Amino acid sequence: MTPLPPLPKSELEIARLVWDLGQATVRQVADALPSDRKLDFFTVQTYLRRLAAKGYLAVEREGRANVYRPRVRPKRVLKEIVDSFLNQAFQGQAMPLVQHLVEEHRLSEQEIVELKQALDRLSE
Secondary structure, X not given: OOOOOOOOHHHHHHHHHHHHHOOEOHHHHHHHOOOOOOOOHHHHHHHXXXXXXXXXXXXXXXXXXXXXXXXXXXXXXXXXXXXXXXXXXXXXXXXXXXXXXXXXXXXXXXXXXXHHHHHHHHHO
């Protein structure tokens, strides 16, 4: 599996909308943006074209509109983003990142239980 090119935050936002919708036209993606996010039709169209060119989305012509569909699963993209961040910020070491997240971000009781369960599964 060849790595995909990294995504800027703006393109990742648009990719997430397509993943959530399953498939979408430019208009559907533009309409799905949060109300406080002001992107015009042509900017959304540009982001979708870039995502298709980078291999994140497939595009098919249906009538007069292009319909965009995911080519990769969100889990794969998240893995690549986290792996890249881990290598850049923590020299590939996961423990300093985990410590930072645990110490700097308040975990709910449920999250603590889930974290303990995940650690227990690793030690089995």
